[in-house]
């Protein structure tokens with residue numbers, strides 16, 4: 058048992074006993090883009106996610122928060138099968154994108170990861186030009202035949218990522234030469250370039266300064282007009298600023314999911330309250 062839980066248990070011995078825990082709030086929406094039911098995830102024989110059921114609505118920004126190690130990233134990575142790259146990881150349950158089982162063994166994960174794109178914690182541009190970073194996905198997915206079409210996708214994606222004006226005169230310079238915040242927006246442009254339906258963001262601002270963070274947060278609001286977004290964040294302020302609903306995870310369980318304002322002002326569960334008031338985590 059870690060320090061956090063020991064402290065919590067001193068305060069309230071039952072507080073960390075999650076057996077029989079019912080998720081409170083409204084886990085399901087009428088217009089779900091993705092529907093997850095009874096998801097369990099294991100690393101070898103160690104269980105990291107316990108019976109999580111959650112919907113993500115069309116054009117919704119869903120924030121996932123919770124103490125370190127509670128399984129936020131693990132759950133997020135299930136949503137485009139990034140956990141497949143971890144040999145010891147196994148996923149059980151039902152995970153659907155517009156009703157299609159994304160764990161269907163016949164499903165090709167390459168187009169899945171274009172439909173459900175991912176932006177990582179640390180900006181990771183390819184060692185290529187700005188143009189080629191954005192053009193990479195459309196090229197490998199065979200989305201364009203003509204150079205002019207590719208030029209248009211690159212420009213539109215950079216515009217949507219709020220980077221066009223800063224880079225239009227140096228499209229053929231290395232992506233790695235940009236600032237950290239610009240690199241993260243380049244990675245967002247690269248994700249957008251293959252027209253995803255869902256964008257997963259795993260702490261996308263944790264390596265950025267406050268100004269670059271503010272730009273990405275503004276961008277998230279704009280992107281939600283066209284995309285569905287699930288974001289893992291350690292920053293409760295960020296979750297409050299960018300998301301429509303917030304899901305609170307604790308020890309691998311989904312404790313509460315609700316409208317963001319409610320989660321931060323009047324949470325249903327005592328564990329959520331303890332976390333948002335800084336009593337642990």
Ligand SMILES: Nc1ncnc2c1ncn2[C@@H]1O[C@H](COP(=O)(O)OP(=O)(O)OP(=O)(O)O)[C@@H](O)[C@H]1O
Nearest residue numbers: 100105123124125126127128129130131132143145
């Ligand atoms: N590749 C892995 N191999 C084995 N165990 C893992 C692996 N990745 C995560 N875990 C374990 O799964 C649990 C959930 O980890 P996860 O990284 O999903 O939590 P998190 O809430 O995203 O944490 P953080 O906020 O610190 O990033 C932890 O106990 C962690 O040690």
